[in-house]
Amino acid sequence: MEEIAKTLQQKGYRFTKQRQQVFDALTSSPQTVEEIVASLRNKDISIDKVTVYRTLDCFVNLGLVSKTQFKDKTAKYELLVAANHHHHLVCDKCGSVEDIPLDDSILLKRVRKQTDFQVKSHSLEFFGICAHCQ
Amino acid sequence: MEEIAKTLQQKGYRFTKQRQQVFDALTSSPQTVEEIVASLRNKDISIDKVTVYRTLDCFVNLGLVSKTQFKDKTAKYELLVAANHHHHLVCDKCGSVEDIPLDDSILLKRVRKQTDFQVKSHSLEFFGICAHCQ
DNA sequence: GACTTATTGCAACTGATTTGCAATAATATC
DNA sequence: GATATTATTGCAAATCAGTTGCAATAAGTC
Missing domain, CATH: 3.30.1490.190 (Ferric-uptake regulator, C-terminal dimerisarion domain)
Structure with missing residues (x-):
């Protein structure tokens, strides 16, 4: 899946292993940062949650991901696919x-x-x- | 304004100086706890922000106030008047x-x-x- | 006025998110 | 492909909104 690589590089971002991993962990239903870290850990992928925060920020800026703030004061992120x-x-x-x-x-x-x-x-x-x- | 006093007492809550003060500071446009504390401080009223949190919680339970969570992860409170x-x-x-x-x-x-x-x-x-x- | 118990204010805690910084790794350059 | 440049990573520490424990205080009750 080099779709993400292209999108990143077009905007001057670097394509890294971690960004690929976070991207793969994303779904179209909302997840918290902790949930994303946990789901990666389940696949034996160790990644710092700070990196996940920063990566998601980057994806939000690129319009790939939406961030929603819920009442319990945690944010959830979900994949933005066209027309969803x-x-x-x-x-x-x-x-x-x-x-x-x-x-x-x-x-x-x-x-x-x-x-x-x-x-x-x-x-x-x-x-x-x-x-x-x- | 003893309206608030009655409402509180009807539900078994006590009517205190602080609750009156917080109530008076409320407006129909959304404010954060910090903003409420500041606006009271401007009137030379010293009140702990924990008290403001607890008071607003109480008002929300009574249906007097609505609490809205905004994107920047802070909540804002506003006076609920009928049909607003x-x-x-x-x-x-x-x-x-x-x-x-x-x-x-x-x-x-x-x-x-x-x-x-x-x-x-x-x-x-x-x-x-x-x-x-x- | 004395009694009971909710309420207050302080300090310390929590949990999500951010920041500083040195080590690392991706791209650009030769 | 080796090297230089600079974005990215991961750790630790900081921040910030909101919560909790608890002793002191004050409302409502008798």
């Missing part, structure tokens, strides 16, 4: 995060009409009790 | 937070239809550049 914009259902009991696709173009349109604010991104999270915990 | 549910426009440049009222009942309805998730609350934030910073 979605929202989150966060369970107050078990803390699980489900993805839900929702067409929010109506809201965006309304914000642009109502204000001078130049919207670049948005986040929509629902909090409550998941099906499993009810 | 709204969303936020967060400027990436200056960090300012504007309120915007938006009818999102369509989205809520769709979530309830699409999933078994029991929605209790939600937060919708738009990020970008505010009119002032453009």
Whole structure:
């Protein structure tokens, strides 16, 4: 998978083993830094969590990854694949995060009409009790 | 303003000078704990930030105040007045937070239809550049 | 006014994230 | 391919928001 190598080098970043590893650990469901470190450790890959933080920052800048801040004050990162914009259902009991696709173009349109604010991104999270915990 | 005194006592909480002070410092635009402490200090009121944290927690439980977690990992608190549910426009440049009222009942309805998730609350934030910073 | 117990404020702790810095490794240069 | 340049890594230490333990204090109760 040299897709990531090209993307990095085009922007003047170096392509390193660690960046490849972090990239491979990413999924389209949100993960914390600790979870990413743990999943790499499971594959016998030792990597410093500081490196993971910095790598994810780099990926976010490149637009490869989205970072979402959750209520419990930890951030989660997920792979951004084209046209996968979605929202989150966060369970107050078990803390699980489900993805839900929702067409929010109506809201965006309304914000642009109502204000001078130049919207670049948005986040929509629902909090409550998941099906499993009810 | 003994409104707050009654609300507290009805639920078995005590009405204290500090709770009154924190309540008076609250506005309908979101503030951090540090900002609340500073605004009280400006009025020559000395209060421990731990007390402010605990007081706000209490107010959130009573439904008087809403707590919103922002991207920069700090929480902001704002006064909940009946029927003021709204969303936020967060400027990436200056960090300012504007309120915007938006009818999102369509989205809520769709979530309830699409999933078994029991929605209790939600937060919708738009990020970008505010009119002032453009 | 005395009693009971919630509340306060301080200090110390936690857990996520950041920073400084020397060692290392990726690219550019010869 | 060897060498120079500079981004990246990993460790330790620092930071920062928020939490916890506990003794002193003050609200509401009798």
